[in-house]
Amino acid sequence: MKEITAKELALKLKNETNISVIDVREDEEVAQGIIPNAKHIPLGQLPDRLDEIDKHQAHYMVCRSGGRSGKACSFLSGKGYDVTNMAGGMLAFEDDVQK
Template sequence: MKEITAKELEKKLIDGEKVSIIDVREDEEVAQGKIPGARHIPLGQLTDHLDEIDKNQHHYMVCRSGGRSGSACSFLSKHGYDVINMAGGMLDWEGEIEK
């Protein structure tokens, strides 16, 4: 599985790169803050939203610590999606958050 650190992903945002970030945490976790511009799709609802995720785009998967987003990456890559897991999850995120 491909991975990126929180710092590397934050640098992409600071540099103005257009990135697709999907946050697979639960509603109550996201309510505490998420990466600006990240799309929230809880892990348990991922299969219901596959048609909304562009297969031609690169996606960064995020959760609290990197475990659930890793599971999401495994699932999505098996279905032909180009995904990278943010290692360490939001616990390692030091950048801006939006609520």
């Protein structure tokens, strides 16, 4: 599984456009803060919401600590998606979040 650090992803978000971040945390977790412009799809809803994820774009998967986003990466890569897990999750993300 491909991984990126929270610091590397924050830098990418500052320097590049059209970065796709998918947050697989639950609603109550996201209410505490989400990476700006990230798409929120809880892990349990992922199989039913594949049509919302562009198969022709790379995606960075995020959760609280990196475990659920890792599961999301395994699931999506098995379906042919280009996905990278953010190691350490939101616990490691030190940049601004949207509330």
